Amino acid sequence: MANNVSHITEYKVLGKVFLVLLFLTFLTITVTSFELAAFSVTVALLIAGVKGFMILTYFMHLKYESLLLRILVALIFVLYALVVLITFIDYAYR
Amino acid sequence: MSGKKMHVEAHRDDEGAKLGMWLFIFTELLLFGGLFLVYSVFRAKYPTNFHEGSLELSVTIGAINTVALLFSSMTIAMALSAIQKNNPKLSMLLIAVTLLMACVFLFNKYIEWGVKFEHGLYPGSGLMSRLDHGDLLFFSLYFFMTGLHALHIIVGIVLLAICFFKIKNGSLHSQKYVHLENGALYWHLVDLIWIFLFPLLYLIA
Numbered sequence: 564m565a566n567n568v569s570h571i572t573e574y575k576v577l578g579k580v581f582l583v584l585l586f587l588t589f590l591t592i593t594v595t596s597f598e599l600a601a602f603s604v605t606v607a608l609l610i611a612g613v614k615g616f617m618i619l620t621y622f623m624h625l626k627y628e629s630l631l632l633r634i635l636v637a638l639i640f641v642l643y644a645l646v647v648l649i650t651f652i653d654y655a656y657r
Numbered sequence: 658m659s660g661k662k663m664h665v666e667a668h669r670d671d672e673g674a675k676l677g678m679w680l681f682i683f684t685e686l687l688l689f690g691g692l693f694l695v696y697s698v699f700r701a702k703y704p705t706n707f708h709e710g711s712l713e714l715s716v717t718i719g720a721i722n723t724v725a726l727l728f729s730s731m732t733i734a735m736a737l738s739a740i741q742k743n744n745p746k747l748s749m750l751l752i753a754v755t756l757l758m759a760c761v762f763l764f765n766k767y768i769e770w771g772v773k774f775e776h777g778l779y780p781g782s783g784l785m786s787r788l789d790h791g792d793l794l795f796f797s798l799y800f801f802m803t804g805l806h807a808l809h810i811i812v813g814i815v816l817l818a819i820c821f822f823k824i825k826n827g828s829l830h831s832q833k834y835v836h837l838e839n840g841a842l843y844w845h846l847v848d849l850i851w852i853f854l855f856p857l858l859y860l861i862a
Contacts, residue, residue: 569741574735577734577735580731581730581731603860610856611856615849618730619849622734641715655861
């Protein structure tokens with residue numbers, strides 16, 4: 564993509580993304596109200612993950628950014644997942 | 658340098674500015690990520706305290722704030738599209754709506770914290786110091802995480818207000834909008850963090 568020509572996201576697309584995010588919020592509140600213990604934690608975090616992905620992709624324009632930046636963002640989440648994993652292994656075997 | 662007519666142009670690197678903003682966002686993600694990690698470890702250690710603690714929080718206020726932030730995230734993304742399409746008036750209106758939503762969020766937070774304070778529940782209070790270790794951890798993390806997040810909201814308000822006035826005085830326009838682009842990125846980050854804070858603190862009981 565040329566240096567100073569950036570992609571313009573249409574209002575309609577942003578509106579649709581908002582509606583999906585709204586629906587997912589409603590879904591999280593409904594699912595967690597059933598109190599299914601470990602299941603609701605997993606579902607709530609999964610839905611939050613999907614919402615986060617949509618915000619990064621559409622609102623933060625990652626879909627139209629360079630491959631380098633997208634890889635960098637992905638790596639940050641991989642790094643964080645590793646930190647979480649190592650911390651929990653540490654706590655589990657103390 | 659050898660040309661007779663030297664064209665002087667202010668140094669400008671929009672790509673660099675955006676990359677810098679992203680690097681800053683990475684540090685912010687790891688900052689809140691660290692707090693989420695502390696929360697997860699203590700949640701695993703004191704499941705019942707964290708369960709009872711989250712029942713004390715109002716899901717309604719949390720849900721209203723979630724919708725307010727999602728909506729404001731959409732309007733600020735639209736404000737960027739509007740300035741790119743050379744429509745400064747619409748862009749300013751959308752930034753104003755975003756700022757209004759930010760104020761709704763902070764007002765709700767004020768109500769929410771106010772009720773807790775009235776009951777004597779705030780960091781350093783006598784009631785807090787008499788709580789169980791698990792309860793103390795839950796409410797300390799609640800106040801610290803939502804407090805740090807609210808601080809980010811206030812910073813976001815300042816950044817977006819600056820963009821609003823930059824559009825008004827003409828220094829931010831359809832050919833030069835990187836400030837609004839970065840301000841919007843910051844605002845989406847604040848929304849992104851709340852998306853994880855809301856289920857973890859309010860919903861998972």
